[in-house]
Amino acid sequence: MAVMGDLALMGTKIKLIGKLEKRVFGVPLSSSPRFSFSQTRNLVVSKSRTAVRAVLQVEKIQNSGELKEGSLGFDVVSERELKENGFLGLRKTKLVCTIGPACSSLDELEKLAIAGMNVARLNMCHNSREWHQDVIWKIKKLNQEKGYCVSVMIDTEGNQIQVDHGSSSSVKAEEDSIWYFTTEKFEGSRPFTIQANYEGFSEGVNSGDEIVIDGGMATFEVIEKVGNGLRCKCTDPGLLLPRAKLSFWRDGKLLGRDYDLPTLSTKDWSDIVFGISEDIDFIAVSFVKDAEAITHLRDYLTTTSSKAIKVLAKIECLESLRRLEEIVEASDGIMIARGDLGVEIPLEQIPSVQKDITYVCRQLNKPVIVASQLLESMVEYPTPTRAEVADVSEAVRQYADALMLSGESAIGPYGMKALSVLRTTSTRMEQSCREENRQTLLHQRKLGASLPDQIAEQICNCAVEMADNLGVDAIFVYTRHGKMASLLSRNRPNPPIFAFTNDNSTQMALNLQWGVTPLLADLSDDMEGNIKKTVELIKAKGMVKKDEAILVVSDIIPISTAQTIFQSIQVMTIT
Ligand SMILES: Nc1ncnc2c1ncn2[C@@H]1O[C@H](COP(=O)(O)OP(=O)(O)OP(=O)(O)O)[C@@H](O)[C@H]1O
Ligand SMILES: CC(=O)C(=O)O
Numbered sequence: 001m002a003v004m005g006d007l008a009l010m011g012t013k014i015k016l017i018g019k020l021e022k023r024v025f026g027v028p029l030s031s032s033p034r035f036s037f038s039q040t041r042n043l044v045v046s047k048s049r050t051a052v053r054a055v056l057q058v059e060k061i062q063n064s065g066e067l068k069e070g071s072l073g074f075d076v077v078s079e080r081e082l083k084e085n086g087f088l089g090l091r092k093t094k095l096v097c098t099i100g101p102a103c104s105s106l107d108e109l110e111k112l113a114i115a116g117m118n119v120a121r122l123n124m125c126h127n128s129r130e131w132h133q134d135v136i137w138k139i140k141k142l143n144q145e146k147g148y149c150v151s152v153m154i155d156t157e158g159n160q161i162q163v164d165h166g167s168s169s170s171v172k173a174e175e176d177s178i179w180y181f182t183t184e185k186f187e188g189s190r191p192f193t194i195q196a197n198y199e200g201f202s203e204g205v206n207s208g209d210e211i212v213i214d215g216g217m218a219t220f221e222v223i224e225k226v227g228n229g230l231r232c233k234c235t236d237p238g239l240l241l242p243r244a245k246l247s248f249w250r251d252g253k254l255l256g257r258d259y260d261l262p263t264l265s266t267k268d269w270s271d272i273v274f275g276i277s278e279d280i281d282f283i284a285v286s287f288v289k290d291a292e293a294i295t296h297l298r299d300y301l302t303t304t305s306s307k308a309i310k311v312l313a314k315i316e317c318l319e320s321l322r323r324l325e326e327i328v329e330a331s332d333g334i335m336i337a338r339g340d341l342g343v344e345i346p347l348e349q350i351p352s353v354q355k356d357i358t359y360v361c362r363q364l365n366k367p368v369i370v371a372s373q374l375l376e377s378m379v380e381y382p383t384p385t386r387a388e389v390a391d392v393s394e395a396v397r398q399y400a401d402a403l404m405l406s407g408e409s410a411i412g413p414y415g416m417k418a419l420s421v422l423r424t425t426s427t428r429m430e431q432s433c434r435e436e437n438r439q440t441l442l443h444q445r446k447l448g449a450s451l452p453d454q455i456a457e458q459i460c461n462c463a464v465e466m467a468d469n470l471g472v473d474a475i476f477v478y479t480r481h482g483k484m485a486s487l488l489s490r491n492r493p494n495p496p497i498f499a500f501t502n503d504n505s506t507q508m509a510l511n512l513q514w515g516v517t518p519l520l521a522d523l524s525d526d527m528e529g530n531i532k533k534t535v536e537l538i539k540a541k542g543m544v545k546k547d548e549a550i551l552v553v554s555d556i557i558p559i560s561t562a563q564t565i566f567q568s569i570q571v572m573t574i575t
């Protein structure tokens, strides 16, 4: 079988070396290999039963770093999944669970880890510092003592305008009833009075404007302004929940409101300092309005944290949609926070906005989480609605990197079942997408050249095209900061990506990337040796079999004397 891999690297100022070898794990074989170069740009690879590697390398001069000798770290869940289901059976879509009172015991956390939780989210809006610390310690304990690989995310409270009637349960607003929205502070509740948490909440609001609560739970018309407060009439009766969110409308159009509040409050900064001290992996920033807050936080983290904590921007207000591209570029990833987004924009716009955001993230190579109400009915019931399963499937079909549970896992009694619905639904849809890709040969990945590092981008685009065309069983990538792994993931290949890194924070960050199984390995200076060692370790664990083919992409291969960086694609068949 001869297959073409077209490496469209011409035109870059890079020296391209075509180097063909036939070796068994680094040892040259004497017999003549069955492959040939057809042109400078094309590499023809023949697979044989011996380990044959066709190597195409791009050479560039740069500083090289130190790599250490050691062993290979597989987390227990991926190892089990791989043994049970084989390479193609590995789930690609990552799963995030919000941790709340329903799942904060060591036992419940372990059950979620076993069921496939990749990232645990702690919402700093709720509960105490001690409570969050206790959960983080339990997750670290499970990782260290039982071999799980669960990353930790904190989600900031942010400066959010909320209204509250002061009662712990919901209150009904009847048609034509008159209510007073006030900024006055008082304890408990007063009849027909709703407290707003921000003095300036009514600025620019006129008589006749509408107030929509929680995206449509109830609607009020503003009768008059009284100081900072608003006297209103209920025009669409409904329920007022504690800590409700509100939007203002005029003549049927949403009033975009830019409150003069910083994205990160004093409490958020203290939560961030806490997060750094607890060695967390991700900070999700709520109500991001522009790129500035993200850049500021990233600069802060660079100077204060020894570890590369990733900053995710939550898209949940109108301003963030207006500045989407700059926010995506500035951040390490995005969360589509559909809960608050549905309060800020008309609900019917959410599906198309979700599609647009996932598209932009893919182009700019940033992981994206689809969050909120994926399986909302499961907060109360043990099975999802058909519509919820369809919503989950659509997010998977859009190739979102991750799906998130909120109340389903935090407060609901069926968190485990909800996680299992996410797992089975995503596995099924991933399989269907693979079949569809194969039939149509229409590559979803017409990504073009959109990133600054064109060499890495092109190598990964070509590598994935080769991997799919050759039908290899797995892709191995050796990466320090995870860039090559994410660029491969961006192409959404059919085979799974095993990313070997010697950096723990890279491993934990890659937990959010579609199709990537991050593995901590003590890599040495010698890339040939690394490949040989990792393949043999995986072979010894019974995870690769004879005749299975692996495509290997390596990012940093220091050539000791000249300090040269090689970026290469190799195809090897296991003997
Ligand atoms: N740590 C916690 N302690 C207690 N309850 C929690 C905790 N985390 C979440 N919850 C509960 O689970 C529900 C859903 O959680 P989640 O944090 O996803 O929703 P949210 O408050 O709407 O998010 P956000 O405020 O970021 O928009 C919350 O309304 C809250 O009642
Ligand atoms: C997750 C979140 O913050 C939201 O959906 O609003």
Ligand SMILES: [K+]
Residues within 6 Å of the ligand: 123, 124, 125, 155, 156, 157, 158, 286
């Ligand atoms: K939050």
Ligand SMILES: [Mg+2]
Residues within 6 Å of the ligand: 286, 316, 337, 339, 340
């Ligand atoms: Mg929110």
